[in-house]
Amino acid sequence: MEQQVTGRPHSGMSAKEVIARRVAQEVRPGMLVNLGIGLPSLVANYIPHDYGVFFQAENGVIGLGARPPEGMEDPHLTDAGGSFVTAVPGAASIDSAMSFGIIRGGHLDMTVLGGLQVDERGFLANWMVPGKMVPGMGGAMDLVAGAKRVIVAMVHSAKGEAKIVPECTLPLTALRRVSLLVTELAVIEPTADGLVLRERGPDISVEEILAQTTAKLIVTGDVPTMCLG
Amino acid sequence: MEQQVTGRPHSGMSAKEVIARRVAQEVRPGMLVNLGIGLPSLVANYIPHDYGVFFQAENGVIGLGARPPEGMEDPHLTDAGGSFVTAVPGAASIDSAMSFGIIRGGHLDMTVLGGLQVDERGFLANWMVPGKMVPGMGGAMDLVAGAKRVIVAMVHSAKGEAKIVPECTLPLTALRRVSLLVTELAVIEPTADGLVLRERGPDISVEEILAQTTAKLIVTGDVPTMCLG
């Protein structure tokens, strides 16, 4: 939301930027989109302003705008991460029942969420690591169960450990197959047949992707390089 | 709501007036009350203005006021019977989900409804006569199931046929025991033990009441005459 970044990205860009830029390509004009906090929130930076995209924050605003200038914050207008935001023209305040009604009822065109694991069934685990501090699922389970498209935006592996695995070992977020998985190395589409490798990152080979993935990936023909806008 | 009628009623008053005046005695200051169309709606005429009673119409207004002066009707402000009304200061517009949320959720202090039959269990039948035109239950089932107090306001018998019966022969409105039954002849309280005769109408004897009632009535001690305000 801050500003539109244009021009061809350098190969030297960060993993997060690659992911955010690639996810932004999935957004179509007029969509209603919910971005999770952290990495997913960066996606807003790469969506053209003239798309008329509305951002929903599950705490109660449709039409979330950029961070306000200093001194112009409204204590009653924050995003789901608690950061001050603004409201775009045409914004609407909603209560939590309406907010999750929109999410659960299939009115949300797309949600972008972080992930801990995604498995061959396309199931996501992203809210809990047993034995660690448990933050709670917040809105994640409703978002994954209810949004029209669920896009997982995460780094491909964590400290050398694969995150794209045969079967999630962490507690699932929902029984729903997510729509797309975007990492800095690959774009992967979960299908009824399994995980299909659709695209590879800039200057990344299929072999490198397979080496960092313990799940079986379906690779057919040439795998194009991802477009980063 | 039209005007407060004061002074002692004459014994020559109509059955409807007796019933409406007696039901009005059940209303306490500050209550939220829903009055059914027809006879129950007359109750409003006998509630003191300074009681601060709010009337709810299930079609969507809390704080229903009197009929507007001619030419000052608003096509968007009617009661549940479709008649033009006004809104008192402090009125609130609500949608049907909120309206029935208030009814079903036990927030409505009292509903006054007409009746076809009431039986010894205190069950009400008031929405359907098999073989006749079926208007539909509208809000009646929710009102009887959900209101804190359900008061049935009806003439004691219809064309010589008892309406207070051992067991309803007409389809029930709800499995809930109503709170009070007011007719022009009697005030009857349904209890776990059965129907208790609490009061008798002006110049009406207990024998007259029993003669027009096929349900068993529990009569203990003197039965006082109803107060009509």
Place this chain on the structure above:
Amino acid sequence: MRKAIKPDDAAALVPDGATVLIGGFMGVGTPERMIDALVARGARNLTVIANDAAMPGKGIGKLVSAGAISRAIMSHIGLNPEIQRKMISGEIEVELVPQGTLVERIRAGGVGLGGVLTATGLGTPVEDGKQVIEVDGKRYLVEKPILGDFALIAAQQADYSGNLTYSLTAHNFNPIMALAGRMVIVEPELIVPVGVIPPDAVKTPGVIIDHMLARVA
């Protein structure tokens, strides 16, 4: 941004045989111009889900008279003798639903719930054929969600983002039905520029609206 369309073009979007949620309570808060356009196009075989059938010559009553309805799911039809006659003759199949249950079923459809549990209707003909479950020792009817192919609703103001406000007892089923139509068409009394309706005044967010009728020329 949504361009406003003419009633005839909106009516052309609704095919014969469609399931249509229509807002209004005895004709108050009903999209009258949309209904007129459906009658004019000769719509047939509609399943209409609404609080009531209004009265002949008003709101949904016009669809009844025009023979556009083959099935109705409503809470009250008592002020429209015509639908009562058509029900008895078998021309219109009528399912009667308690009003509070009807609005919760539509809401459940709109907000993606699998249904709601209610005590309303227990021990009455409403219970017939329904699943009954026990929760903490109390019995409840399982009432299923309702969705429409279309929701045809009336509003007071719209902006060109589709954000809506409603007036007094013209709210009724409209804000709930707005959630439960696969395509939502709104008939506002007034359309204002984006930004004119403050966020806190919006009762239906425009993102769930598909089309709106242009004002009367």
Place this chain on the structure above:
Amino acid sequence: MRKAIKPDDAAALVPDGATVLIGGFMGVGTPERMIDALVARGARNLTVIANDAAMPGKGIGKLVSAGAISRAIMSHIGLNPEIQRKMISGEIEVELVPQGTLVERIRAGGVGLGGVLTATGLGTPVEDGKQVIEVDGKRYLVEKPILGDFALIAAQQADYSGNLTYSLTAHNFNPIMALAGRMVIVEPELIVPVGVIPPDAVKTPGVIIDHMLARVA
């Protein structure tokens, strides 16, 4: 008409051991003065139902720090390390509920439903110990209603009938919790005379409100 009361008098109405619904989302739209008064009175053993535990020093975080809470039903506690520690030590029993399910359970309590059916949580630890039913071939969790002995909510404006308005993301759970407290205490930022809030602007009708806090003197 309702007289506004002082926070201390309101806090005195809430006994130790009560089940309390508290509005707010990470401290936004939380009744802060009411919470301060509960802390000042030394409230103990509360069951708090809220979206989250805010953070230390803010909103519900103050109740956590003060040792006022023995049980919490929330969707998120991740920004408050203190409640996480107290959960692990066993000082606070925490039930985690998906946010959309939590708000629907509270709504169900408030509007007198016996529960709602949702697919959210199926196949996750949320399913543990819950009734699962099948409707039209699909499986759903039966999620039970939640009611509080008290609902402590924040609003933007109140009139002396108790009618409420809310602002932007300070709506969150407040309008829903207003329906689900056996006693409802509201902390408005501003109290205006009856008639000043137009009927269409009212989001919570005053008839369901029991008490409101007086403005800061």
